[in-house]
Amino acid sequence: MSKINLTIDHIQVSVDKGATILEAAKKLNIKIPTLCYHEDLCVAGNCRVCVVEQMGSDRLVPSCATPASEGMEILTNSLKVRNARKSVIELLVSEHRAECTRCYKNGVCELQHLSSEYLIGEDGLIDLVALKNYTIDYFSPSIIKDDSKCIRCQRCVRSCDQLQNIGALSVAYKGEKMKIASFFEKPMYEVVCTNCGQCVNRCPTGALIERNYIDEVWSAINNPQKHLVVQTAPAVRIALGEALGMESGNIVTGRMVAALRRLGFDSVLDTDFTADLTIIEEGNELLQRLKGALVDKDPEVKLPMTTSCSPGWIKYIEHMYPQLLPNVSTAKSPQQMFGALVKTYYANKIKVDPEDIVSVSIMPCTAKKYEANRPEMHSSGYKDVDLVLTTRELARMIEQAGIDFKALENEEFDSFMGVSSGAAVIFGATGGVMEAALRTAYEIVTGREVPFDGLNITPVRGMDEVKEAAIKIENPLPEWSFLDGVELKTCVAHGLANAKKVMDSVVNGKAQYHFIEIMACPGGCLGGGGQPIPTNMEIRKRRTEAIYREDEGMPIRKSHENPEVVKLYEEFLKKPLGHKSHELLHTTYTPRNRY
């Protein structure tokens, strides 16, 4: 590739053709401030914070959107640049409801940082917020949208369009009225929004935030009448450290458990336990569907079957492909299976009235908040999961409690419902549910382990947009003889833009899969909307490595070997897809409007 030579602040640098000035500056460790720029998204070039001076040019150029060219001389910190940049920041502050001390993003707001760095003072421009009629959309259980804090950088619009291919948020009106809006400015919970929170994760200010339930959790913890149960999703333990001053890629499972205990939870349990349970139920459902389709030729049995763990994906398919809802596994997500069991089986076991249990979950996800609030999620007779916190909210609680997270000693989950396998941990990465399901289903059918070195089904791992893998079933056990010679075709996609590609090929008949795993967020749950900010490909890759490291280190690697799961079936559920399972662990879906 041909090289481009230029100077930035009088320092020579050579970059590949096509690289931007911003990228060239990064190479020299020169930091140019940005706002609308995000590594995961296409370049917008609309905030103008990153402008730099190009010698010989009267106007400044946006470094994020301008390709480096041969012989270019760039100044990133000349007086002209500083004045212009300060002016742009001052303009943004003037249209932003800058009540920082009362803002959820106080301390982590990118505009606040810039305003402080450039010493934006009191004697600034006219406050535009006071002149406009802003409304706050706080109707969604997942996401709060406050237009008065929006600086129109359109990162949310690009996240929703480019990563998720949904367009729940787009630009409306022009000039002074220009704003980011949903369809006909309806509340977020009424439109195609999947609550995935990718917009929340990328919003530089407090315009899009998760609805937080921190104070509700504190109240419950401090209510002596209540028994507090907490479950933690697989992807939380490999990212929580980032929000508490640690590098990405650290596994903090033991510290997280210790911290939760110190916060005052009575029982610290693991969503991974129900992830293993999900594999048993969903795996058996897949085998039952295969039998129905291949042996009984039942037209009511739909293949391919898709996973159902990701609530963003569920809401997406309800809106976008309602005709394919019969293809979705009826198995609830691990969070909701956990919730249903806590207020039935677990309550009975520990002899506590389910009425007095507050079931809290810690999720990498904003859509889980919506999921917990679905009307159908009351199969225990109570709200199965009472309160859902994101990874970020948990980090905030740990800070509030004055816990020195890094100094904590590792502790173990409580039991019962605290034991899990490596197969459950990898639920947090794209391809993980598929891999976990295959480890179990293949063994059920053949009596042998999956034919992959170290149980690592590498074809379904990694950041490729759509991954395909096929496993040929040979010499099955007698009861599965109808599967002899069948090549089980699977597909894995992460991010809803990729999900769309896969589902379109299912709709038009081009794809002949048996089993499809879809995760709504890029990289799977580890890239979830409720995860620590920032996110980018590099960070997601480090989180992924951590997840597979955690799997490798687990004594049990297969869901069906989880002893607590085995015991749960013996004591309570009796058998997969049995009566109790249907009552507590399976659900139904609702077709929704496409706007």
Place this chain on the structure above:
Amino acid sequence: MAKKNLQRLDLIFKNEQDGEQILTKTFKRSNQDIVNDLIISGLKGRGGAGYPTGLKWKLASEAEGDFKYVICNADEGEPGTFKDREILSQVPVKVLIGMAVCAKVIGAHEGYIYLRGEYKFLVEPLTEIIDDFHVLLNKIGFDFRVKIFLGSGAYICGEESALFESMEGHRGEPRNKPPFPTQAGYRKMPTVINNVETLAHTYSIFKYGPDKFKDLGVQDSRGSKVFSVSGDTPIPGIYELEFGMSLQKFVEDFGDGDAKAVQVGGASGFCVPRKKFENTKIGYQGKLTGVSLPTGGSMMIFNSSRSMYNVLHNYLEFFVEESCGQCTPCRVGTQQLLLGIEAVKKGEKSSEYLEKLLGLAENMRVTAKCGLGQSVANSFSSIVENFKEEMIY
């Protein structure tokens, strides 16, 4: 009231019936010769930005793309400009010939006239003329079709890259540049986009040769220009004049004898006060022409009964509404300028606040994404600096 000795020209609007002949003659020439003629003629874009037309065609002819497009920008939205409407009403064939020759030079088979939404009444007559023109093209055996694309009323869509976005069915928002239209324009393909008047001028160059065109005008501003004259003038209307005229001469010819300022180039242009009429010429900016002002052709004359505060207020209201809202300096800056002058006028801000606003305008000029935001400073600074007392009292 009849005015004497107007330095008028009659090139553009001259009704010539030799379209077929000129087209046939030009098509026989090599692409290089045609481009060279345009370069020699010194023709620059008449929409206001003044990019050399010959160079634009040359770059597009050299660019690689599966398709190429010729687009006539007829989204005439600059306040005080109404010349393109007249050109398309009176001599549309000249524009079509310019488009066809451009298509031949760059290798395009599709052309569009992006017509301002408010000019819907022109669709029917234009369609008839385009149909006839297609017959003529068939006759000479050139595969090129022109379609009309009707805008929806946003001023910003006159900006070329916003215009492409609008044609592609997106929000009319300017793109980052580079790439420029000649590299990646409509549908990301090499595109020549010319103003209506520019294309009409190419006809004269094909017919009379580049030297005749070059003889008109001055150093960096060659040929004639069609002006839309409005405001305090007894003879508002469309006039074709030679480049290089001083504003003094202009107000003598067109003013009502009491002109205190002329707004050259519409809301996005410059305001020239009386004391600078003598030393200001109308033309593109260049080394040899001294203080000269580029313009898409809008000339608004204000006499001493006018409040320049009201004039500026009106322009700013226009920008506040017509900014696409995409980039910070334009979206927020226009609102701040408008509210700022209101606050100074009301006494809510001290007169020193005007200095801050002038600084803001300058920063908008150097940071805004497109010509709209960049040019707000033109009218703002020239009016505030020359009529400061009117802003305060």
